[in-house]
Amino acid sequence: MRKSLLEFVSDEEDQVSVENVIKATLIGTHVNKIGSSTNIFKRTLESVPEINSECFVLNGDKLTSFMQAISNQSSSSKSPLSLGKYILDEEAEAWLDGNKFFQRHAVVVGSTGSGKSWSVARLLEQVSELNASNAVVFDIHGEYKSLESAGFVHYKVAGPNDKPKNDVIFLPYWLLTYEEMLSMLLDRSDNNAPNQAMIFSNSVLIEKESLLKENDLLQEYENFTLDSPIPYKLENVLEFLKIKDLEMVEGSRGPKQGPFNGKLTRFIQRLNAKMSDKRLSFLFNESNDLLKLDYLDELAEKLIGWSSNETSGVKIIDFSEVPSDILPLIIGLVTRLIFSIQQWTIRENRHPVALFCDEAHLYIPSSSDNTLDNHANQTFERVAKEGRKYGVALVVISQRPSEVNRTVLSQCNNFVALRLTNVDDQNVVKRLLPDSLGNFAELLPVLDIGEAIVVGDSSLLPSRIKVQEPTLKPTSGTIDFWDEWSDRTTPTTISTSINSMRKQSRQ
Ligand SMILES: Nc1ncnc2c1ncn2[C@@H]1O[C@H](COP(=O)(O)OP(=O)(O)OP(=O)(O)O)[C@@H](O)[C@H]1O
């Protein structure tokens, strides 16, 4: 509604003409009765109100019944999904359509502290209560550790001091594709980069081939490629590279330097440095258990298993000890594995899985010249475009939607938008929201903490919802600076922190 001053109509100062304008957006038709069903809301328009017709504000019982009409249509399933109550009517539960929410991907956005992690926890706790649910949460800060109950399984990507055990995940290097491996090891500005890449790939091929032969896997042997997830020993590759780097060959006038002599030295140094980097032990640990062919089966069971009590439910994977520069590569790897396994599963056996990507701007960036990030982006774009067909849903969670890959965002059809103060971020969200539904985006900066605008397939109408507090809260608690500063009872643990920094582990 807009009120504006038209003009002075007389010489007397206080006599002015004011124009009141109401802009109406037509959103659907509410009917009391169609056939045997009552209180129906439809998103189609059967008639358009005439100019000068009377209009009414919905309140009291009428509002409650209208809200019920909207939510009943979204809650027809056995275990409906709800984020909270409508702001317009605190009695009415805001049901969402759980199928539609995950079918066509979802986005949860909001400035820092606006309540994203809590909203996600509210969603997750309902997911975890379903019998055979299957969701993976990429937990970047270890915030979701506190979600401990029957439907949650917790894993941690191994830190420098972790040994292979059940709740620790190692992601051995042999799961990386050739290009991913090279983006970590190769310095493309080196003159010898093409030689280094060639010798490396030859050696990896030989190693993979010999493992398949040893295990009599003939069909696999016929069809394997450089990128097939087949274990190989990096130590052997290193040996091969060293031999080539020092090789002397017979020349016409006695021994002379081989074709790769001295050209691989820098590559060998980089490889050695990576292999001995304690922070990367989850990638380069060469324990025999991790070099077994069926390690991938065990890993996949942890990631997307759903048939037993131990594996089914919401899998929270703590990435807090993964170095931030390779975070995109590693999360991209996990996503690629999950997506490929789903793709290779025959349709009747496919069980859907949802990937909750918290702090998505860190590993699905909108622009980057870093090849490590590009691999992750390609994977996520693929999942965003094709995931629906293979039962892989994305829930992209970010405080900086303007820094998240646009292709991925534009494939998402459900929005949970919490308070968003930054103008760039607001504009991104504005562009993504369907404009036929009124200017909901204008509310973004004025929402309260925990208040969300929910728009999309899963909700019949765009709704402003007060997200209900989750029973199990993430440990993302806001720190009260002033109160903390007024109080000296917290023990000082600075030297413990420094120790942790040296050990690269908080334990
Ligand atoms: N639905 C809610 N009801 C009441 N309080 C809430 C709600 N959601 C969030 N809060 C409060 O806001 C704080 C921050 O919420 P949350 O950790 O979910 O923010 P966030 O958006 O994930 O922030 P960040 O982007 O920094 O991770 C919580 O600790 C809690 O005190």
Ligand SMILES: [Mg+2]
């Ligand atoms: Mg958060």
